[in-house]
Every structure is written in C-alpha cells, then in structure tokens.
Amino acid sequence: MEQTTLENFLGGRDQFTVVNYPSNKVLYTNQQIVERAYRCLGEDHYNLVFNNCEHFACWCVTGEKRSEQVRNVMLHSSTAVLSYYALQKYGLLTTTSAPIATTVMTSTGTSVLTHAAAGGQLELALQQLL
Known part of the structure; x- marks a missing residue:
C-alpha cells in the first residue's frame, strides 16, 4: 500500500x-x-x-473486506461448473478432456478453488463442495 x-x-x-x-x-x-x-x-x-x-x-x-467484481466472477464461474456438470451427468455432453478450473463462493462468503478434469473427477470435486 x-x-x-x-x-x-x-x-x-x-x-x-x-x-x-x-x-x-x-x-x-x-x-x-x-x-x-x-x-x-x-x-x-x-x-x-x-x-x-x-x-x-x-x-x-x-469495515468489511468485499469485492463485488470478485464475487461476480465467482458467481459466473460456479454457474459454469454446475452447468457443465449437469450437461455431462445427463448425457448431453460427452467430452472428457476439457479441464475446468474455477473458484466457487460458499454461503459463508468464503471461496473454494476447484480444479478438476471432466469425466468423474469433476463429479467428485462437486460432491466434496456440496
């Protein structure tokens, strides 16, 4: 500073x-x-x-450390991951080689960085978050 x-x-x-x-x-x-x-x-x-x-x-x-820009990025990233997961789970997406790296905002305001490759590992990472 x-x-x-x-x-x-x-x-x-x-x-x-x-x-x-x-x-x-x-x-x-x-x-x-x-x-x-x-x-x-x-x-x-x-x-x-x-x-x-x-x-x-x-x-x-x-008195609160907050960034709306960061929160918006996290919101959009987590939405993309969940959409990707849903498409894959219901057989609408068959690609298994696209890596995903994103940050997810939890309900307490903390963030969790997730990195998983599609095809099993993504589902495991999301289950750990939920």
Missing part, C-alpha cells in the same frame, strides 16, 4: 468512477476512513481474489 497522487494513480486516464456506498453501510466518518487508509500504508499483502484494491476501499468505508 502506498500513497500517490491522483494523476499517477490514473496513469494518464482522465476519467474515474467514484463509488458511493449506501449510508447504512458506511460505518465511519470521512476522517476515520482516511485514518484507516493511512494505517495501511506500507502493507504488502495484495491478492487479486482476497485482498485487492476494491476489498481495501470497501474495508476503509464499511
């Missing part, structure tokens, strides 16, 4: 989007939000799935 100018952050782009959180989600004053961000300067724990810039910004404002 480092402090920079808006110009450097934008990297030559002249437009950006401001995310406005619903008032019932904002737990901190503007001053507290800035203080929370400053306390993280120097941290080096970036992770695209679990600790990215959207997680950080949301945490500063709401």
